[in-house]
Amino acid sequence: MTRTPAAAKNPTGPTQQAMGRRERQRQRIRSAILDAALELFAEQGYVATTIDQIAERADLARRTVFNHFPRKRDMLDAWRGERRELVAARLSDGGVRRAPARRQLELQMEALAKVNEEDPRMARVLSLGWLSELGTFDSPFPVFDSFRDSVRLGQKNGDFRSSVTAEAVAETLSAVYTETLHRWLQAHQHTDQPFPLSPALRVKLDLLLDGLTAPRD
Template identity: 45%
Template sequence: MSEAVPGRRERQRLQMRRRLLEAALSLFEAQGFEATTIDQIAERADVARQTVLNHYPTKRDFVLAWGERRRQEAAEAYVPGSGRMRERLHRIYDVLAQINERERPLTRMLRGQMVVPQPVPPAVMATLEDGAASGELFPQAAPQDVAEILAAVYFDTQNRWLLEDPPAFDLKETLSRKLDLILGQPTAT
């Protein structure tokens, strides 16, 4: 079943949200989260203050939207039935590493504003559920528990990677190694 194509009004609403988010993120990166005001975001996006508040009632809502955008990008790496669980998780974590590398200054700036506990990306949860159903996950391991462990390892590794400039280690390689450690030895295919 195909998704419905959004109407003109919905497309305009989504376009405005993207425009506001980009304005906010560029200001956060340039001058910091705390120093950025709603009025500055409105000015950068060339809209009224109330327009910003209609779409993002608080500055924190921009951070939530930014996190959702990142999770959505990672979700694009999830293709049901495309390889084994381990391979799919590696693809998702590779995309997450690429996002972090691309947005490193912004991630450093906003990491303290992120929601705790961090949500598990739906693509990770779906991959683990698929893995449990196909017998690729340890029988005694609940997919939710493994997802929470993977999320904790991801965010801890991300935080360590963000501490030094330049980074002290390769994020993609380290995430891959830790993912294999958590999942156990790769099985022959």
């Protein structure tokens, strides 16, 4: 009869406990690197910050930083992933998926605005880092896919015109979101009372979806 190893019978045995410790240590190091990077990017800019500076701020060896994040843009990817998960969690209500396409787009813009307004420092670091790394990401707009999917739904249901591709509409919406975010970040940095992001995005979304041409009598 084949003997079952003790570690396999007991999921909380020594092997699993050791793996748990290693994973917790890995996450602690990863968090320390990201915290140090965020501080430095915010203080002196994304381009001016080096891996050596991040390692020194995190009190880690340079090689350790490279093992977790071979490139600075990998740190941006990590934060972008966290942002996507946060927005997705706020849109996870089943009612959102059943909502009309226009309402889906409105809710996406609202969720994006709230995430940025809750952490302007992170928003600025990501925005400037994204501009510095433009052309290196798989998709130029992190929000492109979700916008495109909602537009496709609207076209399928007859709510949106199908004479324009969903990709073109999503690209336009993504550009509007990105440009409005940049203007908001500039106002947030240089004025005491920046304009609210969510209403600004809503106005532009309505303008795009309604069209600029006034109806003729």
